Amino acid sequence: MAVNIFSKQVRHLKVGIVGIGHGKFGNRSDATVQELAFEPFKQAIEDTKNLRREDIDALVVGSVPEYHMQRSLPGVVAEYVGMNPQSTWLTEAACGSGSAAIRTAYMAIKSGMHDIVAVIGVQKMRELSTEEILALMGRVGDVQWESIFGTTFPGYYALYANRHMHEFGTTKEQMALVAVKNHHYGSMNPNAFFQKEVSLERVICSDDVAFPVNVLDCCANADGAACVIMTNETLAKKFVDTPIWFTGLGSASAQMSVLRRPNLVEIPSAIEAAKQAYVQSGIKASDIQVAEVHDCFTIAEIMAYENLGFCAKGKGGKFIEEKQSYIGGSTPVNVDGGLKAKGHPVGATGVSMTTEIVKQLRGDAGKRQVSGAEIGLTHNVGGIGQYTFVHILRR
Amino acid sequence: MPFKYFGKINFTPYTKVDKFADYLHEGKLMGTQCTKCGERYFPPRADCLACMSDSVEWVEYSGEGTLLSFTKIYIAPKGFEDIAPYILGVVDLKEGGRLISWIKDIPDEEIKMDMPVKVVPRIFEEIEEIKLYYTIEKP
Numbered sequence A: 001m002a003v004n005i006f007s008k009q010v011r012h013l014k015v016g017i018v019g020i021g022h023g024k025f026g027n028r029s030d031a032t033v034q035e036l037a038f039e040p041f042k043q044a045i046e047d048t049k050n051l052r053r054e055d056i057d058a059l060v061v062g063s064v065p066e067y068h069m070q071r072s073l074p075g076v077v078a079e080y081v082g083m084n085p086q087s088t089w090l091t092e093a094a095c096g097s098g099s100a101a102i103r104t105a106y107m108a109i110k111s112g113m114h115d116i117v118a119v120i121g122v123q124k125m126r127e128l129s130t131e132e133i134l135a136l137m138g139r140v141g142d143v144q145w146e147s148i149f150g151t152t153f154p155g156y157y158a159l160y161a162n163r164h165m166h167e168f169g170t171t172k173e174q175m176a177l178v179a180v181k182n183h184h185y186g187s188m189n190p191n192a193f194f195q196k197e198v199s200l201e202r203v204i205c206s207d208d209v210a211f212p213v214n215v216l217d218c219c220a221n222a223d224g225a226a227c228v229i230m231t232n233e234t235l236a237k238k239f240v241d242t243p244i245w246f247t248g249l250g251s252a253s254a255q256m257s258v259l260r261r262p263n264l265v266e267i268p269s270a271i272e273a274a275k276q277a278y279v280q281s282g283i284k285a286s287d288i289q290v291a292e293v294h295d296c297f298t299i300a301e302i303m304a305y306e307n308l309g310f311c312a313k314g315k316g317g318k319f320i321e322e323k324q325s326y327i328g329g330s331t332p333v334n335v336d337g338g339l340k341a342k343g344h345p346v347g348a349t350g351v352s353m354t355t356e357i358v359k360q361l362r363g364d365a366g367k368r369q370v371s372g373a374e375i376g377l378t379h380n381v382g383g384i385g386q387y388t389f390v391h392i393l394r395r
Numbered sequence B: 001m002p003f004k005y006f007g008k009i010n011f012t013p014y015t016k017v018d019k020f021a022d023y024l025h026e027g028k029l030m031g032t033q034c035t036k037c038g039e040r041y042f043p044p045r046a047d048c049l050a051c052m053s054d055s056v057e058w059v060e061y062s063g064e065g066t067l068l069s070f071t072k073i074y075i076a077p078k079g080f081e082d083i084a085p086y087i088l089g090v091v092d093l094k095e096g097g098r099l100i101s102w103i104k105d106i107p108d109e110e111i112k113m114d115m116p117v118k119v120v121p122r123i124f125e126e127i128e129e130i131k132l133y134y135t136i137e138k139p
């Protein structure tokens, strides 16, 4: 365990990923939250060369606590996966909790406080009754001035979608095409909740949730967990032949309330986080060869294309229509199925995105491999844009 | 008139701007204005975001504004199932600031982006308990 932090000089060392694991996402009424966490943790250790559990000196858990019966999640997870007496803590940034956990692990390693850190993103969202879910759903925005009128998560994205359609001519068909793409790639991902293709007609004709958002424009609540093991440059080569390095970690916040946002056609925290990550990495948007973006709703993926600079502002609808986000297009996006097909266990999502980018950069993504990808990006949005984390990884 | 009377369901009965509910009960839509730098706030704030002064005064809003966006909620959260489907609008207020509320008495096909609207203080009349709110209506 790293105890002599004050004598170490590690800040110049790169930080990378040496092991990944990903459990099955979906309706996991077969397992407790700690049992879900165990699956990818075991896989991630086995994914390394000779890393022993006792080599890991901290465990960061990314999760949103209010969905679980079990309180204080890191306690129960650390015990079950066998990480006592190592340091453990929780990070929470709504749907961005997984990437927030990765960010704190990066800081811990970069500072020299810890050498090897495991990050587990885990969420069990199907533990609560429909009644409780509907009550939680009513408190996603500002509860003082918005929730009292019955706002909902899809409702907020519907407000974005409607304004985006008005200002840029984005269409319901273009939004539906995002779902068609992501379910297409999800059909090749054995860990995805939904592994079937859907047609454009089916998305457009699916039930109304919050106009102009239909049910197949929304991702599904799911249970699931994912894990990455991170360490510094000196140690990484001991545990893996191809470490995947972090070259940029952007993070920003935006107003909780849409009533205080500059507009309803972009996520300002995403624009700011992306800018930071590109500057830190010394690259531009067009250098990204594969991306995982936060498609909690189809309009969210369209705004992500724009906010990340994959296309110009207002051109996100065109971008999907021209298949630029398919493999073979200018920037393949969510070729693991995205939140849309994988399901969205909120705390696990950012970590899940990261495991996919690692697979892609290692060249291990099988049928959905983006050929020759060396630079990848994750874009993980919390809530309705209150938090965004943009990470750039490189082979 | 405690703040708990504001909203169909109220989640925050306590706030430094609880006089908002009194004014709404009197039929007035009020925001706050910083006494130091003059910045205005709707929704009202007790503390100035711009200059961090904690001295603000109440100012009346006309309720006039334009519709920034809207949605029709079909799947409602707990406590709102009985009124679903309902249309929510976001209004950019003439005096600055923004609010979200229900659009009332405007047929779906007449609801258009950027249309002029008027925000009107209301009391739920069909229930015994006092519940204050405001609606988005035709000017």
Ligand SMILES: [Zn+2]
Pocket: B034, B035, B036, B037, B038, B039, B048, B049, B050, B051, B052, B053
């Ligand atoms: Zn001020």
